[in-house]
Amino acid sequence: MAPLLELHGVTARYGQVHALHGVSLTVDEGQVVAVLGANGAGKTTTLRAVSGTVRRDGEIRFDGRPLGRHGPETVARLGIAHVPEGRGTFAELTVWDNLRLGGYTRRTSLKDDFARVLEYFPWLEERRSQQAGTLSGGEQQMLALARAFMQRPRLLLLDEPSLGLAPLLVTEVFRIVKELNETTGLTVLVVEQNAHIALQAAQTAYVLEVGRVALSGPSAELREHESVRRSYLGY
Amino acid sequence: MVELARRIDLRPHRTYAGVSLPVILGLFAACVFLAGGCLSSGIFAQQTVAGLAQGAVYASLALALVLIYRATEVINFAQGEMAMASVYIAYQLIQWGFSYWEAFVVTLAVAFVLGVVIQVAVIRPVQHTSVIAVVIVTVGLFILIDGLVNWKWGGAIRFMPAPFGQKVYHAGGVAFARQDLGTMAVTVVSVVLLWFLFQFTKLGLGMRAAALRPAAATLVGVRVEVMLAIGWGLAAVLGAVAGLMAEPAQFVLQPTLMQSVLLYAFAAAVLGGLESPAGAVVGGLALGVFLNLVGQYVHFITSELRQPFAFAVLLAVLLVKPTGLFGRSRVRKV
Numbered sequence: 259m260a261p262l263l264e265l266h267g268v269t270a271r272y273g274q275v276h277a278l279h280g281v282s283l284t285v286d287e288g289q290v291v292a293v294l295g296a297n298g299a300g301k302t303t304t305l306r307a308v309s310g311t312v313r314r315d316g317e318i319r320f321d322g323r324p325l326g327r328h329g330p331e332t333v334a335r336l337g338i339a340h341v342p343e344g345r346g347t348f349a350e351l352t353v354w355d356n357l358r359l360g361g362y363t364r365r366t367s368l369k370d371d372f373a374r375v376l377e378y379f380p381w382l383e384e385r386r387s388q389q390a391g392t393l394s395g396g397e398q399q400m401l402a403l404a405r406a407f408m409q410r411p412r413l414l415l416l417d418e419p420s421l422g423l424a425p426l427l428v429t430e431v432f433r434i435v436k437e438l439n440e441t442t443g444l445t446v447l448v449v450e451q452n453a454h455i456a457l458q459a460a461q462t463a464y465v466l467e468v469g470r471v472a473l474s475g476p477s478a479e480l481r482e483h484e485s486v487r488r489s490y491l492g493y
Numbered sequence: 494m495v496e497l498a499r500r501i502d503l504r505p506h507r508t509y510a511g512v513s514l515p516v517i518l519g520l521f522a523a524c525v526f527l528a529g530g531c532l533s534s535g536i537f538a539q540q541t542v543a544g545l546a547q548g549a550v551y552a553s554l555a556l557a558l559v560l561i562y563r564a565t566e567v568i569n570f571a572q573g574e575m576a577m578a579s580v581y582i583a584y585q586l587i588q589w590g591f592s593y594w595e596a597f598v599v600t601l602a603v604a605f606v607l608g609v610v611i612q613v614a615v616i617r618p619v620q621h622t623s624v625i626a627v628v629i630v631t632v633g634l635f636i637l638i639d640g641l642v643n644w645k646w647g648g649a650i651r652f653m654p655a656p657f658g659q660k661v662y663h664a665g666g667v668a669f670a671r672q673d674l675g676t677m678a679v680t681v682v683s684v685v686l687l688w689f690l691f692q693f694t695k696l697g698l699g700m701r702a703a704a705l706r707p708a709a710a711t712l713v714g715v716r717v718e719v720m721l722a723i724g725w726g727l728a729a730v731l732g733a734v735a736g737l738m739a740e741p742a743q744f745v746l747q748p749t750l751m752q753s754v755l756l757y758a759f760a761a762a763v764l765g766g767l768e769s770p771a772g773a774v775v776g777g778l779a780l781g782v783f784l785n786l787v788g789q790y791v792h793f794i795t796s797e798l799r800q801p802f803a804f805a806v807l808l809a810v811l812l813v814k815p816t817g818l819f820g821r822s823r824v825r826k827v
Contacts, residue, residue, distance in 0.1 A: 309712060334714035346709035348702055359702055362695065363714035409713065 260322050262287040262445050263308065263413055268316035270300075270307045277303040279469040280316065285413070285462075290439050290446045292460035292477065294453045294490055299466040301449040302343055305415045308447070309333050309340040320413070335363050339411035343418050345402040349391030353382060356390050356401055360408025368408065375404045378434055396427035403434065407444075414438075416448040420455065428452065432459045453490035457481050465490070516818050520775070527782065535667045540785045546673035547742065548781020549680035553735035554751070554758035555765065555773035556684065557728040562767055563704045564724040565620065567627045571634035573755030575611070575729050576736035577748060578638050579604045581646050583737060584653055584746055593656050597737060601730050608729025612722045620721075642748050651746040656737070676738045683734050684774055687727065691770075700724055753800055757781075760807040766820025775818065780806065 263285040270278040278300045285291045293301050307314040310330040318325040325333060334340070339360075348356050357375065361368040376383055379400055385393070390401060399419055406414055416435065420428040436459050438444045450456035457463055457477045465473040465486060473480065480486050531538035554572060561569045569575075579600050586596035611634065619626040657675035661668050691697035702710040703720035710717050739754050740746055761780045765772025784803060787794050794802060810817060 311708070311711070330711040331714050331716050334712055340712045342709070342712060346706070346712055348705055348709065350705050351701065355698060355701075358695070358698055359710075359713045359715070362699060362702075405713070 261285055262321055263447065264317070264319040265304070265308070266317040266319075268304070268307050268314055268318060270303050270312045270314040272312065277312070277469055278307060278314070281307075281466070281469070281471055283464050283471060283474065285445060285447050287412075287445055288439070288443045289462060290436065290448065290460045292453075292456040292463040293447065293449045293466060294451075294456060294463055294486075295466035295472075296489075297451075298468075300469040301466055302417055303469075304466065305340060305342075305417050305447065305449055309338060309415060311340070311342075334409070337410070337412040338415060339406035339409040339413070340415040341402045341406050341417060341419070343421060345398050347390045347398050347402050347405070349389070349398075351390055352387050353390055353393070353401060354386040356405050357382070357408050360405035361410075363409070371408050371410065375407055378407070378438065379404045395422050396424065396430070399423060399427070399431055400434070403431070407438065412445060414444055414446045416446060418449055418451060420450060420452045428455060432456075435459060453486070457491075512819055520818075523779070535665070536789065537786070538667045539669070540789045541782055542669055543673055544782035544785030545778055546670075546676040546781070547785065548761075548778035549677050550735050550739045550742075550754060550777075551757040551761045551781055552774045552777025553680055553683065553731050553738065554754055555761035555777045556687070556770055557731040557735065558758055558762045559765070559767060559770055559773040560724055560728040560731070562762070564700075564721050565616065565627060567624055567631065568759070569728070570628070570631040570755075571611075571638060572728065572732050573751035573758070574635050574638040574642075575604070575607070576732035576739075576754075577751040578607075578642050579729070579733035580653075580736040580740050580746060580750060581642055581748075583733075584646070584651060587653060593654050597656070600737065601733055604729040604733035605726040608726035609722045611729070612725035616725065617718065617722075639748060646748075648748060652744075653740055653746055655741050657741070672741055676742075679734060679738055683731065687731070688770075690727075696723070756800060757784075757803050760803045760810075763807050764810050764817055766817030769817070769819035772817055772819030 261284040265284070266282050267280045268278055268282070269276065269280055281300065281304055283291070283293075283304075293304055295301050303312055306312040308318060308320075308325070310325065310328050310333045320336060320338065325336075328336070330340075348359065351359075357372060358368060361371055381397075382401070382404060385397075390398065393401060403419075419431045419435070423431065432455050435446055435448070439446055448456060448460065457480060460477050463474065463477050463480050464471050465480070473483065473486065475483075481491070527541055531541055554576060557572050557576075558568060561567070561572070582603055583596045583600040586599055587593060591599065615630050615634065616627060619630055655672065657671045660671040662671065662674075663669075691701060699710070699715045700720045700723060702713070702715050703717040704724065707717045710720075735754065735758075736751055740750060743750060757780060758777070761776035762773050763776070764780060765774070765776030780803065783806075784799055787802065788796065788799060
């Protein structure tokens with residue numbers, strides 16, 4: 259079976275600054291794949307190359323079809339939900355409006371989707387009319403996940419979900435991601451600095467170093483890998 | 494780097510406090526004062542109603558400015574001239590045999606299309622270069638539209654039928670012009686429709702998302718460029734409403750129709766806080782009433798001083814409370 263997402267020799271740049279120098283990776287359907295690496299390694303840019311929010315070259319295939327020159331709106335409509343760094347919640351809008359935006363590209367009623375989202379985030383019900391900006395950081399991250407889930411994505415791109423969250427909340431976020439993956443078969447490509455938790459959640463992982471894939475393999479193997487242990491896990 | 498700046502949302506985050514309490518109390522006090530004045534003096538009541546009608550026109554145009562400011566982050570200096578051109582389109586339709594209200598509806602549709610075309614043709618190409626480039630384009634549009642209208646319809650004075658007639662109602666010794674009441678009604682209807690569109694429809698949600706956070710909006714599939722174009726179209730429609738309602742008060746139609754109104758609309762929009770649609774409406778109405786009452790009761794402020802006085806209001810707001818009545822101070826989160 260062809261992988262759901264396939265990157266081959268992908269390069270990307272911001273103006274004159276090259277951020278990716280030929281990244282190749284594959285994400286199989288139903289998997290959680292983690293991308294690890296230090297600051298500036300190109301983790302975020304890898305996700306942005308997929309969602310079309312950065313100028314990119316090389317081959318990107320989603321479900322066998324080239325994403326090519328599609329802009330972010332089209333990529334979103336193809337079934338890829340990108341939760342960017344800083345979550346991309348609309349702080350000025352209500353929680354409910356944020357969720358409505360998740361279902362923006364569909365014509366059908368959002369009732370069923372909302373009911374499904376409530377199974378994972380029951381507290382959203384009573385916060386429906388609250389302004390998203392007044393939620394706590396952890397709640398906003400959950401809202402971003404819920405909104406992405408409303409998109410009914412086939413692939414979820416998750417950028418640094420642990421950023422700025424207390425350790426307990428980080429565990430909670432990853433627990434929900436894992437649960438979504440196991441119960442709904444949602445495919446996830448997650449970028450994370452916290453290698454420890456990312457390697458627990460993912461089946462496969464890639465390590466980026468200055469815009470290239472330095473290492474890759476099943477999470478269990480990478481966890482034992484000498485350099486990963488020393489650089490990213492710290493023991 | 495332009496691409497980078499465009500993709501990353503560089504705009505400062507906003508605070509979420511609504512209207513502050515002193516502002517609410519101040520507005521409430523003003524309303525009490527107006528109500529008291531209206532009950533005790535017929536002339537006061539008459540001037541207040543006339544002021545509300547003029548203010549409704551300022552409010553419509555100010556709302557158009559705010560719509561564009563929220564979407565494109567510039568003041569559209571051509572807003573008044575776009576409105577004036579719309580009035581000439583209505584004039585032409587009436588000349589061709591349309592009734593006033595048929596022409597009214599068709600003009601709004603044409604204004605929408607023109608607004609969209611302007612955004613796509615001349616704003617979009619420069620939108621991501623710099624704010625000053627967009628401002629210069631809108632100034633250029635001002636000159637272009639003014640020139641085109643003068644070329645097509647000449648500088649000659651023209652007349653349009655009065656949409657509400659010349660009837661005057663009398664109630665308790667106070668005279669109310671049907672024209673004033675009609676202007677207010679049309680403005681209220683258009684503001685309510687617009688509010689409904691933004692608050693309750695999917696299109697409105699997409700437009701709000703696109704204006705607030707374009708980068709995040711694209712990620713959920715909102716076609717931001719389309720939303721911005723529709724925003725310009727709606728602003729042009731509001732402008733056309735303002736123009737058509739401003740015209741009868743001036744009795745004649747000439748290309749300078751909206752130039753003073755634009756100044757009042759600027760003042761109203763700044764008074765309301767530039768980013769707040771509700772602020773633009775309140776600002777417009779307040780300015781209309783205020784200028785009328787000042788003109789009536791402060792004797793050295795004659796009609797020649799009306800415009801400088803509005804400009805003084807604008808300056809005072811910028812100096813004392815730059816965020817206006819309903820504006821939110823911008824706080825950059827790090």
